[in-house]
């Protein structure tokens with residue numbers, strides 16, 4: 001018997017059929033599909049190209065107001081305590097890495113924050129950014145545009161914040177961060193996504209039969225204000241919305257370096273490309289907080305280098321990142337702060353070097369993973 005509620009099925013974006021926890025479903029016994037029809041890229045384009053020169057190094061920005069404040073999070077499954085009084089505070093615009101051996105509780109933490117698990121105790125306060133529907137995800141959803149330095153007090157530049165979720169759909173010309181936080185715990189996965197939190201999964205979950213472009217479109221449409229019914233109406237604002245969705249989807253594919261694969265079924269892409277596509281789909285929901293669950297799992301050395309660069313570019317657009325990762329070198333390259341867990345407890349928090357040198361952390365890893373230089 002468990003004293004937590006059963007997991008709520010479904011991530012922030014719709015899951016592929018049978019996609020829970022597995023890799024991409026490959027159609028069996030089916031004749032070869034005709035090549036997917038990829039709509040022409042609309043123009044003019046919204047976007048911008050990734051620019052490595054805008055990528056700040058971890059820790060290069062002054063500490064800012066928090067985006068996430070978790071206190072006393074406790075999750076139990078019957079006699080097993082998966083999370084034991086876990087607390088953390090993440091400044092806005094930073095990368096916080098969660099490390100720990102298998103079974104430490106890292107994914108359980110993500111599942112609590114995103115509405116999949118219902119913890120027994122604790123709180124998780126999140127300061128949303130008002131996001132104006134579909135559009136370029138780079139700004140203003142990301143709180144701090146790449147070219148704008150945060151104010152001395154850490155405030156994102158922009159107008160007065162609105163804590164209410166209802167106000168999130170209104171147009172804004174500048175980042176607009178809530179003064180008061182909202183409680184994440186107890187919200188459904190869909191509501192958490194609407195607040196501006198997106199995630200990827202340890203086991204890739206893409207729509208394998210859909211093209212790369214359509215996978216991203218699924219994420220972008222989470223923000224669309226035109227519902228499925230009205231989408232068929234030949235109204236000007238419906239056409240504008242459809243165009244904005246297409247533009248944002250192309251922009252994201254380009255951002256993750258997959259624009260030339262837009263028309264390919266997701267299942268046909270190499271593993272590293274699938275991971276990037278999953279990140280693009282998550283970014284399509286225009287999150288201000290992105291949760292990445294072991295994004296480097298199974299990646300080659302070259303893909304890991306690309307991932308370090310991509311995470312830096314996402315961070316440079318003002319998106320805060322909560323990262324679960326076993327590759328301590330990757331963590332050291334991207335994270336401002338590291339939180340180490342074992343057996344559901346936080347055992348250390350600090351810079352990558354501080355945590356790597358912490359005796360409790362070294363013991364938890366039996367002196368192997370974290371001492372690798």
Ligand SMILES: Nc1ncnc2c1ncn2[C@@H]1O[C@H](COP(=O)(O)OP(=O)(O)OP(=O)(O)O)[C@@H](O)[C@H]1O
Pocket residue numbers: 007077080081082100101102103104105106107108109202
């Ligand atoms: N739905 C569930 N039902 C029962 N036990 C669960 C459930 N989810 C997680 N657990 C247990 O909670 C503990 C923490 O699991 P979790 O997946 O959060 O660890 P983790 O640190 O993410 O591990 P890994 O690095 O292997 O993914 C484990 O003992 C796991 O078996």
